[in-house]
Amino acid sequence: MDFQLTKEQAMIRKVIRDFADAEVAPGANERDKTGAFPADVFAKLAELGMLGLPFPEKYGGADADSICFAIVVEELSRVCGSTGITYSAHISLGAAPIYLFGTEKQKEMFLKPLCKGEYLGAFGLTEPNAGSDAGGTQTAARLKEDQWVLTGSKCFITNGSFAKHLAITAVTEQSKGTNGISAFLVPTDATGFTVKANYEKMGLNASNTTELILEEVTIPKENLLGEEGKGYKQFLATLDGGRIGIAAMAVGIAQGAYDKSLQYAKERKQFGKSLSTFQAIQFKLADMAMNIEVARNMVYKAAWLKDQGKNFKKEAAMAKLFASEMCMRVCDQAIQIHGGYGYMKEYQVERFFRDAKLLEIGEGTSEVQRMVIARQIGC
Ligand SMILES: Cc1cc2nc3c(=O)[nH]c(=O)nc-3n(C[C@H](O)[C@H](O)[C@H](O)COP(=O)(O)OP(=O)(O)OC[C@H]3O[C@@H](n4cnc5c(N)ncnc54)[C@H](O)[C@@H]3O)c2cc1C
Known part of the structure; x- marks a missing residue:
């Protein structure tokens, strides 16, 4: 058993610790007061190659391990929790499901821009009536000709305003319970898709927490993520x-x-x-x-x-x-x-x-x- 960080892990810790102290800490209190999103911090994190950290290089990632990911989240959160949650959600909730369950074509289209930091990743599971019990999802998707049509709403979704697409769960077959829930990659600029960021929160004020409203949002059939019925x-x-x-x-x-x-x-x-x-x-x-x-x-x-x-x-x-x-x-x-x-x-x-x-x-x-x-x- 080896409790020492590898050379790469130690190097990433040094880089991100210095970055957190120099670039993230100074504005953290002010951002907490005003709720300003740390957009400049994320532009710099993209330059540092941090936004695709644990994903393969062929998708624009850095091929680092999960310990490196944890180190980056820890160091950012040490000075600013809002920056920490934004980064963590981008990697582990936004990008990871595409990497884990997406087709090669979906990884090219949706994972690559996330790794490059062109925009942020987000993940829509929670609904007003389905929190701890995600099996109670009410957002529904039906196949109409060759397209999926989604209707429903999601709440408390991190990074929604800064994402160009999100992975979202919706019921495709009500009678099958949790085996009737599927996941979709939904562009946020699709007609009928509204993102609202009106929550007044207790903390993490500079992180972006949103409500998503989907009114007959139509997306291509191939935007199903993984297999139908496996979303849950x-x-x-x-x-x-x-x-x-x-x-x-x-x-x-x-x-x-x-x-x-x-x-x-x-x-x-x-x-x-x-x-x-x-x-x-x-x-x-x-x-x-x-x-x-x-x-x-x-x-x-x-x-x-x-x-x-x-x-x-x-x-x-x-x-x-x-x-x-x-x-x-x-x-x-x-x-x-x-x-x-x-x-x-x-x-x-x-x-x-x-x-x-x-x-x-x-x-x-x-x-x-x-x-x-x-x-x-x-x-
Ligand atoms: C700032 C913020 C960011 C978030 N970001 C995201 C995001 O990016 N994507 C996303 O999908 N969601 C996100 N969430 C939602 C979050 O995951 C949910 O709030 C959480 O899962 C709890 O669901 P709920 O709020 O509906 O609480 P509820 O499920 O209503 O729970 C209320 C209370 O009842 C308890 N409870 C519920 N069921 C049981 C049980 N069976 N036994 C014992 N106790 C129980 C809970 O533990 C809790 O104490 C975010 C939330 C916040 C506040």
């Missing part, structure tokens, strides 16, 4: 990979909150001493450091299993569950260590706290992760 299974498999991304985000946000807390504890003096000399504060920092380390190892293990072609469903769910709950605890303690200043926006840990909450909800809530793990351990 495909999306569950996509979410397994996505959970590595959310878990890596959690490690990154927690690391960012911890770094700020350690620095603050050393600088802030009360009772004539630095906070970091008080055992109560030391124990908080020790617990934070330990939990981040455990979560990072869990993320790397799930990513490693994925790269080995082994089953990683349980490990991805465990990593996502542990890391997201750990991140909430760490961010809570980070505010506590900062005292009243932690409650103020200037010190940034309150942003981390607000951003972290989504990690216990998106790509399967904590309750859903426990259900996935329970099934995997044979309950």
Whole structure:
């Protein structure tokens, strides 16, 4: 067993860590306030070749492994959760299903531009009446002559305004239950397709969260992704990979909150001493450091299993569950260590706290992760 990063992984970590500190961190608080999308950051990430990172070079990717992907998500999230989720969703939800289930022609048409960073990837599963229970999908697709016609709506979809097409689930045969759900690649400029970005959120304010409305949207027959009736299974498999991304985000946000807390504890003096000399504060920092380390190892293990072609469903769910709950605890303690200043926006840990909450909800809530793990351990 080798716990050392490979040369490539270490190199990518250095590049993205420097980039995050120099290009992403400076505007993060302002973007949180205004909700401005970090478009310039993504243009630069495209130049760095990060937007197709884990996909083969023949599609414009960098052929890197899933640990590299996790490292990039972690480092971006360490300074800006909104940038982290945008990147993670682009790769693991937008591009991955096309790579995993698309035909060669679909990969040429839809994956290549995503890898080049011409626009962002997105994934539409959740609906107003189908969240944790994605089997309750109501958006419907029917074949009319040689075209699919889609009608319905999706909610909370990340990157919708910056995508030129999305992978979307729709019911093709109601009587078959989850085996009657299929996936489609839908251009966002198709007639009848509306993308709205009107949500007022608790955190991740600079990320783009959208509502999609499909009114008789007509797409070519060949835009079916994978086989008819396999959409539900495909999306569950996509979410397994996505959970590595959310878990890596959690490690990154927690690391960012911890770094700020350690620095603050050393600088802030009360009772004539630095906070970091008080055992109560030391124990908080020790617990934070330990939990981040455990979560990072869990993320790397799930990513490693994925790269080995082994089953990683349980490990991805465990990593996502542990890391997201750990991140909430760490961010809570980070505010506590900062005292009243932690409650103020200037010190940034309150942003981390607000951003972290989504990690216990998106790509399967904590309750859903426990259900996935329970099934995997044979309950
Ligand atoms: C900022 C943001 C970005 C998102 N991005 C995307 C995206 O890009 N694409 C996408 O498709 N979706 C996206 N989502 C949606 C997200 O995945 C869902 O919100 C999530 O899966 C939960 O669904 P829900 O909100 O409908 O909650 P519900 O399913 O209504 O759950 C409500 C509560 O009930 C619990 N619950 C539900 N069923 C059970 C059960 N059987 N047993 C025990 N407890 C249960 C849940 O755990 C939760 O605590 C995003 C959401 C947010 C907030």
